[in-house]
Amino acid sequence: MLEFLKIENLALLKSAQLDFKRGFTVVTGETGAGKSVLLGALSILAGNRAGKEIIGSNSERCSVEAVLNFTETGRIDEILKDCGLPVCEDGALVLRRIIERNKAGKCFVNGSLSTLANLQKIGEFWVDFHGSNEPQKLFSSKNQLMMLDDFAKIGELKAEYLAFYGEILASEKRIAELKGAKKMSADEMEFAKSQIEKIDALRLSEEGIAELENSYKLMENSREVLEKSQAVAEMLGGEDGVCDKLACAIRLSGEISNSCAEASALARRINEVSIEISDISDEFSSLSENCSFTEEDALQIRERMDAWLNIRRKYGSSVREVLKIRDEMAQKIALQGDVKASIKREEENIERLKVLIFPISEKILKEREKAGALLEKKVVSLLKKTGFKHPDFKVRITASEVVGADCGSVCEFEFSANPGQAPLPLAKIASSGELARVMLAIKTTMADADHTALLVFDEVDANVGGEIGAEVGGELAKLSGEHQVLCVTHLPQVAAFGANHLLVEKFQTSSFTSVKISELNPNSEERVSELARMLGDRNSASALTHARELLTSKIS
Known part of the structure; x- marks a missing residue:
């Protein structure tokens, strides 16, 4: 609100x-x-x-x-x-x-x-x-159909229909791709296959490439890393290193801990630091050991890195981009097969789906017709209360000739204020006062189905008298x-x-x-x-x- x-x-x-505030607010x-x-x-x-x-x-x-x-x-x-x-x-x-x-x-x-x-x-x-002069969502036949469906409460039926319709669209898209596919020469086909093989040989993944790049960088700088990591490990954990000095400090602080409570606490802290530094020393030792690459290991890393750099230069700077282009090349190759047979398979699939979708669209049509008849009755009843002596409101529902997102049928709300005058679509109602009261009747009837938070009516009581005004006011309050x-x-x-x-x-x-x-x-x-x-x-x-x-x- x-x-x-x-x-x-x-x-x-x-x-x-x-x-x-909530509820009905009037502006005068x-x-x-x-x-x-x-x-x-x-x-x-x-x-x-x-x-x-x-x-x-x-x-x-x-x-x-x-x-x-x-x-x-x-x-x-x-x-x-x-x-x-x-x-x-x-x-x-x-x-x-x-x-x-x-x-x-x-x-x-x-x-x-x-x-x-x-x-x-x-x-x-x-x-x-x-x-008058305000946008009317209900002028749109698409919105009218959505409101009718909400009123009819057929969400599950529509979801079932639209799932099959989505498969039909996918098949139609594949047919368009097959018909529009460019014919590849034998050389183009061979080249594309060779590129796909090279990409597949790399077994690309974000994690795998990150690991490869780290290994390559470490290998290229292995001598420096080896020497300096060994030096750090020796400084920390070697003879007369930091750990040895800390062990001496722990012993001395322990000797005075009985005489000084603060020394006891400090000794525990030194011990914790000693354990952490010892762990660091061990990890630097492991790092130095991991920097030893055999000639065979180094050759494999260089070859794989060269292959990745070559692929990256051609097809993109990231694994995702390269794999996308790889899939596009594979799709082009797939489309070079028996195009006519592939198109026929997709067409047969569409016909199969239409057979499945038809009874659902029939059910939707019947539910829409039933809901439309009920909506007509309720709206006419409300229109009579708001000053129309002989109103006519129709929900025209027509079956679609083609399978589409409308779930097999369309609707149009129509209205006539005078007997003998054929109902017209809402957009063709000349009087803004009449239109506002028609909207009021529809909104009141469909209040449970319509989720719009704020409804604004501009002079909904135009051209009506006192008694009818009271009815209009009552409906707005409702x-x-x-x-x-x-x-x-x-x-x-x-x-x-x-x-x-x-x-x-x-x-x-x-x-x-x-x-x-x-x-x-x-x-x-x-x-x-x-x-x-x-x-x-x-x-x-x-x-x-x-x-x-x-x-x-x-x-x-």
Whole structure:
């Protein structure tokens, strides 16, 4: 959920810091007061385009910051990792965007500099806008299909289908490679085979090459290492060396330990040092012994090192790069065999997979049709409550002609507000008020399936009356049980349902205009006054009484 929002120098709003709560938040204010500033701030953080004209006058930049909190961060953390961004700490996602007047803007996610594209990708997860001139995820037939599948709860069936589909794609890729493979000459074939043999003879591994390089370096400097390691071993452990002197020191300190407790402790420390130095002396002795290479050993190391350096010069500076090119050469050779027979085998494999995938796609189609019929029924029922007398909502499901990622069928959400008018795709609904109420009905029905944290409705009550407004408000309040809901409204019947209430006010002088956003206490007289204003007159006794009745009956 959205917990905190900070806005600076956005249009007429100089500065605002807002704490948000769970549930249903309403935003009210006079027409033209600047309610769009709040929605604009959220749109900016969602990664939508914003021109420099939104920067407040007498300012060089505007900034918007938000803190969102998630009880489960698995999905958002996965998105952040894909974007190369820090994951959420303690469930918090921190977003910040700065728009500069004279230079490029900046985006930050969890304190890390990011891109607008990443902000858009993250925005698709946490916020969904519904209103005029706002992006509509449900316009996309792909997103509609995803929502229908979530509603139908067919994740396991889809996973089974997509596993077979992945195998089909792999076979199609191999066919394309076979058809596009360049024919190698006999000399090219022989050369490639010889190179593969040379690489395989080295038995390449990261550890093996590291050991080879260490052995080669030691061999090349073996005389110096031998002489100096022997000298060190003699200085430490030889006759009259450090260990002998320490043994004498241990004996002397032991003789006075009975008379001095401190001497006893020091004697133990000398003994520990003596043991460590003795071990070091032994290891230098072993090192000197390991520096003895026979002529045969030295020859093998040099030959293997020369072979590795030769391969590395040709095919890459690391074991991984060399092995990658080796596999590519082997693949080219493999493709030089019976191409027609290989293509036929892959084609037969595709046909076999299609036979297996067909009954799964049939099951998915039936489940989608069943879920679509139920969705239609529930959405129509809700549409009638929100002011449509004869609404028609259809989930058009069509079987696909080809095997694809859509799992065998596609869908399109369609709507008609008037009898006798054929339902049209959602993207072709002209009225933003109608569209917003259709979205509300769909979102309410699919609340369990939709995981978007914040739903923003802009004037969802457009062109509806008081009684219908109460129904709209009730549905928004119900929707807020599964999501955080923010709604800009002009209807007091809707505003009364808000568990939280933000008031936007515009202040003007002869030379200055500003916007202020403040939070109203849910049961305060300020809120009663605002509802009375929306009813027609904040100074009217009847309007004030009506406002109190709305709050009493609508706020639990």
